[in-house]
Amino acid sequence: MSLTQIGISGLQASQTSLNVASNNIANAETEGYSRQRVYWFPTYTLHPGVGTKGTGVNASSVDRIANSFLTAQMWESQSLAEKTATFSGYIDSLDQWLGDDSTSLTSGLESFFTTLNGATVDPYSSAARQVILSESNKLAQQFTTLNNQIVGHQGLAGRQLEASVAEANGLLANIAGFNDQLKKISASGEVANEMLDQRDLAVKELSKLMGINVLEQPDGNLNIYLKSGQPLLIGDQRNSLSVTGSASHPDGFSLAFESDSASLQVHGDPGGSIGGILNYQNGTLRQAQNEIGRLAVVIASTINAQLRLGEDVNGNSGVDLFSDLTNPASGIFSLDVASTSVSDMRITDSSQLKASDYDLRVDNTGNYVITRLSDGVQFSGSLSGAGTDTLSFDGVEIDINGAATDQAYRLSPVRYGARDIDAVLTEPFALALAAPGSGVADNSNLQTILQLQNDALIEGQSSLTESYTRFIGDIAVQTSQAKTEADGGKKLFEQAEASRNAYSGVNLDEEAANLLRFQQLYSANAQVISVARQTFDSLLRMF
Known part of the structure; x- marks a missing residue:
């Protein structure tokens, strides 16, 4: 040379x-x-x-x-950061409008009972009675407004979930395309550093949406799996995700794994922003609907029950002021086509109600388990094998075929209370404010109803206002915790990204x-x- x-x-x-x-x-x-x-x-x-x-x-x-460990660490921390940030954003919005004075049930309850108190001076007065009916209608509408806002949040979460899943499927298609091109380039002995960067960037964007496990193969392909194990991408062969359910479904919106051979619901926390949305929907939002629904059921059932013990100005027995929420048939959901054995659900003791949904499972031998979903407490036993059995739990009873087997139900005794409450009494003189036989000027029954404002109607421990105030406080605490977790997740991701950039940047x-x-x-x-x-x-x- x-x-x-x-x-x-x-x-x-x-x-x-x-x-x-x-x-x-x-x-x-x-x-x-x-x-x-x-x-x-x-x-x-x-x-x-x-x-x-x-x-x-x-x-x-x-x-x-590039360092595969640092890159994977960055993807993992990004999934956590996006999950906590998404959840924090949603619950912060919920906290703000629940605590707003214009929608607060605290002011609505106080206004209702203040009106009742005003009627004690002259319980026969048509004007005072009309104001009671107006305030009853206003309180019912306030419950309905809160429920509609919750349903609106469910719809918003569903739309965001659908958009995120569509984005994830698009990213999987892009990554599959990169896998195919890189495999061909590698086979020719050439390098494609910029394309490798683009593929990693697509995986990073995917990790914002969900938690993933990424395995690099000897041929350079990336295989991608959900944290629950389902394969999203094997080489250039990909599966997809979809959104099932609706805002009115007992489970709301769900994430499903779609392959050529099956469609399976994804259980557990998928991580990323999708995980944040689902955690909000299945946790805080459902809790809010059950809490507000329980308050509606308790106030309607207790006031109605007391009014039935009284007498109106015409000497007639009292009738309901609010709609009857003690037979929540709309809260019975069969989870498969074979489940047809539950015929009725009724509330027998509103003071024992929990702000929760329940799962009922009957196995192939007639053994049943009722699980309170808010805390996992279970009620179990065996069906009689014949006739109609009545199962009792938390102030609720259900009727079920005693010979039933292989049944799966979701039971929601209070979840739709705020949706279904209504002020049904329209005749002022039909208000039973007097005790039976005491005359039209008597306000004894009205005084008893007024005492309900301070009685421990919620689980025998809290008044209506105390229960709502505690619920709002719990949401505020959860909001603060969510913000702290989101800040921590952001810092963790920033550190992981900085480590990756220090090495590869x-x-x-x-x-x-x-x-x-x-x-x-x-x-x-x-x-x-x-x-x-x-x-x-x-x-x-x-x-």
Whole structure:
């Protein structure tokens, strides 16, 4: 190898390094870009009996600086950050409008009982009675408004879930495409560093939406799985996700795994923003609907029951002021087509009601388990095998075929109370404010109803207002905790991203130094070529 050829190899290597350093600098702010580095290898010729003789340098290999562990750590922390941030955003909105004075049940309850108290002066007064009916209607509407807002949040969560799932499916398609292209490029012996960066960036975007496990294969493909194990992507073969259910479904919206052979509901926490949405829907939002629904059921049932014990101005027995919520048939949901055995559900003791849904399971031998979903408490036993059995739990009774087997139900005794409450009494003189036989000027029954404001109607421990205030306080605490977790998740992700960028990102100071170093190498190799030419010219002049 001549001196000129050695110089040319050095010149070419220096040029390649200058190009790579320039490319690194140009992409310093490109999201997901991994800096590249040129590897120089000495070339030589082997001379038998003598050894090797250097023939220059080769710099054809341009490597991508990446660390799979740091990258995976970044994806994992991003899933957590997005999950906590999404949940925090939703619950913060819930906390704000639940605590708003214009929608607060506290002011509505106080106004209702204040009106009742005002009627004690002259219980026969038609005007006072009409005000009671108006306030009853206003209170019922307030419950309905709160429920509608919760349903609106459920719809919003569902739309966001559908958008996120569509985005996830699009990203999986992109990653599958990258897998296919990279496999072909790899088979040809070429490199595609920028495409590897684009694929990793697509995986990063996917990790915002859900928690994933990513496994790199020997051929360079990435296989991607849900945390629950379902394969989303195997090479360039992909499955997909879908959204099932609705705002009115007992489970709300759910995430489903779709393959060519099956459609399966994804159980557990999928992580990412999708996990944040589902956690909000299945946890806090459902809790809110049950809490407000329970209050509606308790106030309607207790006031109605007391009014039935009284007498109106015409000497008639009292009738209901509010709609009867003690037979919540709309709260019985069969979870499969074979479940047809529950015929009725009724509330027998509103003071024992829990703000919860329940799952009922009957096995193939007639053994049943009722699970309170808010805390996992169970009620179990065996059906009689014949006739109609009555099962009791938490102030609720259900009728079920005693010979039933293999049944699955969701029971929601209070969940729709705020939706269904209504002020049904329209005749002022039909209000039974007097005790039986005491005359039209008597307000004894009205006084008893007024006492309900301070009675421990909720689980025998809290008044209506105390229960609602405690619920609002619990939401505020959860909101604060969610914000703390979101801040922690954000910091964790920022640290993981910083670690990845410190290893794979572009350091402008380092690249500027590289430019100067490679420029000097280029000049030095050019000088080698110049010396070679001068030497050759001197040699020619000797002849």
